[in-house]
Amino acid sequence: MKVAFASLLSFSFLITRSLGRDVFPDLYEASVSELQEGLDEGLFTSVDLIKAYFARIDEVNLQGPELRAVIETNPSALVQAAEMDAERELYGKRGVLHGIPILLKDNIATVASEGMNTTAGSFSLLDSIVPDDAGIVKRLRKAGAIILGKANLSEFAHFRGNLASGWSGRGGQAKGAYFPGADPCGSSSGSGIAASIGLAAVTLGTETDGSITCPSSQNNVVGIKPTVGLTSRAEVIPISSHQDTVGPITRSVADAAVVLSIIAGKDPNDNFTLAQPSVVPDYTQALRKDALVGKRIGIPRKVFLDGLDQPVLDTFEAALETIKLLGATVVDPADIPSAEEIVTSNNETIVLDVDFKIELNRYFSGLIKNPSGVRSLADLIKFNNDHPDLEEPVNYTDQSTQVLIESEATTGFDNAYFDALSIDRELGGSMGIDAAVKAFDLDALALPSQGFTSSIAAIVGYPIVTVPLGFYPDNFAIGIAGPETVYPAPGVPFGLSFFASAFSEFDLIGYAFAYEQQSQTRLMRKAFPEAIPSTQLQDIVENRVPTHVFKGLA
Secondary structure, eight states, rough: HHHHHHHHHHHHHHHHHHHHHSOOOOTOOOOOHHHHHHHTTTTHHHHHHHHHHHHHHHHHHTTOOOOOOEEEEEEHHHHHHHHHHHHHHHHHHHHHTTTOEEETTTBBOOGGGGGGOOOOOHHHGGTTSSOOOHHHHHHHHHHTTTEEEEOSHHHHHHHHHSSSEETTTTTOOOOOOSTTTTTOOSSSHHHHHHHTSSSSSEEEEEEEESSTHHHHHTTTTTEEEOOOTTTTOOTTSEEEEEEEEEEEEESHHHHHHHHHHHHOOOTBBBGGGGGGGGGOOOOOGGOOTTTTTTTTOOOOOOOTTOOHHHHHHHHHHHHHHHHHTTTTTTSSOOTTTTTHHHHHHHHHHHHHHHHHHHHHHHHHHOOOOTTTOOOHHHHHHHHOOOOOOHOOOOOOOOSSTHHHHHHHTOSOOOHHHHHHHHHIIHHHHHHIIIIHHHHHSSEEEEEEETTHHHHHTTTEEEEEEEEEEEEEEEEEEBBBOSSSSSSSSSTOEEEEEEOOOOTTTHHHHHHHHHHHHHHGHHHHHHOGGGSSOOOOHHHHHHHHHHHGGGTTOO
C-alpha cells in the first residue's frame, strides 16, 4: 500500500509540476472545500499543508512586519498530519475537516502531552498542565482536524483592562495586516489576523463582548459569535459563563458554517450547553444566495450609529441597498427600546467582575500543575507586579486602574450581582432584541460591527454573524489606538453584523452568506504587501520530491 501511495503521489507531482502553480489553491484565500478537494485528489497532503502554514507564520510573525498573530505552533502537528494522511489513504476521510489545520485562541486548552501551552497570553500560566482538552477541541479532533497552534490575543481575553488590543505578555503586540501597525481589535486578535492572510485554514476565537465580532470586522474576515450554550466552554480560560462563547473566524461564511456545525453541541462538562435544542443543524444548509428574499431586517439607529466615522456610515447605507436588492424589506428605523439604558448601565461590569474572579479561581484550582505558583486571581495580580519585565507593555503605568483589581475586590454572588444579571437579561432580551423583533415583525437586525453593537447581544447571550462591509478610504486620517497601534487608518476594514434572538444562527448564516456573495467585499482589497506571506503549497511539494522526479519537465 505504501509503495502504491508513493507512486500515486509521484505521478500527481509530475502532473501538477507540468501544469504549474495554478493547480494549487492560493493559501491567502483557500477555503476548506478547496483544501479538501486537493487532499482528495492527492495534489498535496496534510503534512504539506502544515509545513506551508508553518512557513507562512514564520514569514510574518516575528520577521518582516512582525504581526505576532501566533504565540506558538504545535510541535505534534506534523505527526498528527501524517496520521491523518495515512488514515485518509487506508479508510477514507472522516469528514470535511479531516486533515485541515486549525489555529486556536490561546485561552482554549489543549493537553500538555501535545507540546503546547494554554496561557491566555500570560507568563503566569506558562508550562501549566490542564486536566483535559477543551470540549470543542475534542470535537475538532474527532472530526480529523489538526491543531496548528495557538493564536495571540489580548491577554486574559482583554480582561486585564487598560492594555492595547492584541497585546499579551507572551505574544507581544499583534498587529493587523491592512495597514502597518493597525489595531487588530481584541480579544481574538491573532485569530482574526491569521484568518485574514491565510496563516491557517480556520481559526477559533472566543467572545464575551465583541471579541469575535470586532477582530473579524477589523481584519476583513467572517466571525460567528454563537448563542451562549451552543458551543462548549469546558476548559476554556473564562471570564463569565453567562457571556463567554466560542466560535469560528474564517475567510468565508461557508467555512464558518462548516466549523460551527462541528463544534456546536451538548457537553456534560458545560451545563449551559444542555439547554440548547436537541439537534445541531447542518449550518451549511443555510448557505443560500436567496436567503434574504422575503425577510424583514431591522436597523436600530438610535444610539448604535452614534459616533461612527462617516465612511462606515456611508458604506452601511450602501449595504442596506444591497440587502433590499437581495429581496429583503429593510425596516428603518427599528429602534431597540433599551438602547439608551444599556449605554449608561453598569450591570455588565458588575456581572463580569464577579464571574471572572470566581470562575478564574476555579480554573486555576483545576490545573494539574502551574509552575508559576499562581492559583488565584490575587496570585495573578501579585505575579504581574513581581514580573514587570514579562507583564508590562510599552508605556505601562500600573495595575491600579485595571479590571483585575476591580474583580478581586468583589465579594461573590450577592444581591447586587443577581439584580445586575437579571436586568441585563431584560435589557438585552425582552426590552432589547426580542422587543424590537416583536414590535417590527423582524427576522433579524443589522448594524456596523462597531460601537455598542456587540454589547446588546452579549448581555443576553444572543448570536451575531459578522461579514466584511468596507474599508477606510486611502486619504483617511490615522488615529492612535495604542502605544504601538493605529486605528482608524487608510485601507483598514470594518464589518457588518446580523443578529437576532437565541439559537438563530442558521438564519443569520443565511443572511450573511447572501450578502457576502452579492457584495464580495473581502476580495476588494488585500493586506499591505509586506504582510502577505509568499509561501504556497507548490513550494512545499516541490521541495520534498526527489530531484530526479522532475527531470525533463523544466
